[in-house]
Amino acid sequence: MPNASDRPLRRDAALNRRRILHAAAEVFTARGLGASLDDVARQAGVGVGTVYRRFPDKDTLIEALFEERLGAITGVAERALAEPDSWTALVTFLENASSLMAADRGLREILMYASHGRDRILRAKARLQPVVTALVERAQRDGVLRTDVASTDMPFIQFMLTAAAEYAGDVSPDIWRRYLAIIIDGLRPARAGTSPLPVPAAEPGQMLAIMRSLPR
Amino acid sequence: MPNASDRPLRRDAALNRRRILHAAAEVFTARGLGASLDDVARQAGVGVGTVYRRFPDKDTLIEALFEERLGAITGVAERALAEPDSWTALVTFLENASSLMAADRGLREILMYASHGRDRILRAKARLQPVVTALVERAQRDGVLRTDVASTDMPFIQFMLTAAAEYAGDVSPDIWRRYLAIIIDGLRPARAGTSPLPVPAAEPGQMLAIMRSLPR
Amino acid sequence: MPNASDRPLRRDAALNRRRILHAAAEVFTARGLGASLDDVARQAGVGVGTVYRRFPDKDTLIEALFEERLGAITGVAERALAEPDSWTALVTFLENASSLMAADRGLREILMYASHGRDRILRAKARLQPVVTALVERAQRDGVLRTDVASTDMPFIQFMLTAAAEYAGDVSPDIWRRYLAIIIDGLRPARAGTSPLPVPAAEPGQMLAIMRSLPR
Amino acid sequence: MPNASDRPLRRDAALNRRRILHAAAEVFTARGLGASLDDVARQAGVGVGTVYRRFPDKDTLIEALFEERLGAITGVAERALAEPDSWTALVTFLENASSLMAADRGLREILMYASHGRDRILRAKARLQPVVTALVERAQRDGVLRTDVASTDMPFIQFMLTAAAEYAGDVSPDIWRRYLAIIIDGLRPARAGTSPLPVPAAEPGQMLAIMRSLPR
């Protein structure tokens, strides 16, 4: 009866896994990705060895964090897609996704440095991407979004907003909303005075290349 | 003529100083501020001791880099102010300043992490700020810039663009120009469909507080 | 029985701790406090990391050495106090304490340089002091010790003897006993030809000030 | 006429030499032998290169300091020898020599560590030794000094006093005089209660061996 003896352990293991991920999110948020795994372990209330049992190395732990966060953003995107008004849907997505990321500053660093293009991350991205694309294309079909933006612009926009949020820190934690508002105004369909976008959007293949070329 | 015999040595020293700053910019750009000074020294073709002779510690070197760069941006701002059309002036400034920063990606990390509020940095910031304020206020006086943006928004905008540039890396090094265009469109005076900015701009005192509260 | 499974590890750790302290005593004795912790680690047969696991930094290691040694001296003082004859008690203490210190020459440097007034050291000193004071006062009460010496003179006397021992090194490792004998003769109660002590003894508060003002 | 062009230079050089020695004494006194030659040079108001022109390396500089100081002590001994009363002569010597050494704390460290038995030091010692021996032997001949002390005990006595002075630092800079008084009382000829010296004095040859075996 392997089940009887496995299940409890798996439950413990899963609990520990969650504890570690949670601790890692806190610690990395507070002190950046440079924080030590000893600190993560201490925060999680387990030994370092346990961290290494759950995650083969630091990078993998960081990637798991990334994956989890991407999952949350995918959820946000899916819920936004359910919104009937396509402009509201897009704005809601940008707002909620940015809000998630802004509240969790360590994440920006993760987005920037921790993605070695490993499979799990690529798969998580692959789940998010089509939803975002759907949001963008529906808005353009409905004539409420300028036609020269692409779905690949969305990650950049979120990334920029997170950077603003991280910089402002606790001094002005909501200031990114100003820049989201400005950007949203700039996403409206072209009218008099609209500047043409001077460079083509990134192709999906380029997004992949970017992820693969991130440092470290 | 003691000058004649003093200068040559100083020239060497100054040359090395420039070499080190240049190497530091390259190395920090490529591998982030975490790169070692041994690597900087190797890249500069000097011994570590020489780096430490010119800059008492790593932070000081980083600050020198930052200060130099801020100086360049101040120059860009001053030249833009000479432009008669106030909208063109503002756009030119954003474009040229962002171009400077995007070409030198390590700078973003410096902006984020290396400013311990030391005097030299604050002084460099103090020189840039009034010029930017002049650009912004003139544009608003001339009715070409939405009235709810503030001069303190400009550093955030540049910062976001640099983040985009850094993320895109060599795969799409000019993509930040898309986002600058979008943001510029969002800076136009309010018209139908313009969203109100949901949070007040940062006060100058808050900008100071942000600089002082940066991590590390 | 979690104890049974905990202890073995702790035993190893404790063993290593002892090994490191022992190695540190040897290395510091041989090459002074300037010796590197790498050397201590090598001598102890462990990695540097292990030294740092046991002692957060070099100073703490040095202090631990100091504390342990002070403890031994306190033991010597307590055993001497049990001796019924008060002169013999004092002489025995000086002899045995000096013998301990002379055998472990690195200690002199520790006494001189390593005491940053940290709590553990002060506490260790606080345990020794009253016993020494009791030895001195009893001898004076019994009229066998000159009345113008104070208990604060004892550390100085030991310190001087250790300096002599350290200087003589292995060439004449017992020579400090000559100077102890000379000093002991000088501690006898005043008689014809006794010179008055020209400066007052250090007050307890001055002893503290000395410890706090030690260089480095 | 090499004289005409040499002399002025030699005067400058000699001046610099003296400046450097003086600066070294101050710096080493204040911060120990570990102080850097850059600091010595700065204190002397010359470049490091000049220090190295005058003294081939740090050890040699330290030895020169030692030699100079031994010279001063020799002068003290010689003047003491001129004193008609042989006990007063010995006491005066111990007092003045110790006073010289106590005022110059860095010297103790020099005495302890810097003497590699090089020729110049040995020669300086060779000049001091017979004078001290004369002081001791005359006092013994006149029956005012215990007969079991030897002239080789004198350096040890001075060394111990210097150690006490260094330990007391600025808190109680004259406290060594207490211990000199106690020791002097112990040097009186044997009478009732005098303890025999338990170990033979160091032979002159042993003193040499000690100097040669000093660490570093």
Add this chain to the structure above:
DNA sequence: GATGAATGAGTATTCATTCAT
């Protein structure tokens, strides 16, 4: 001769990772 710039080996300390218990 004098100067101070350059060098690089050496030191304290940290931290990802392994492994005995």
Add this chain to the structure above:
DNA sequence: GATGAATGAATACTCATTCAT
């Protein structure tokens, strides 16, 4: 499985010494 002790490579920084000016 979990634990935390051990490891050692890596990093910032110092300083004796050399050498071009």
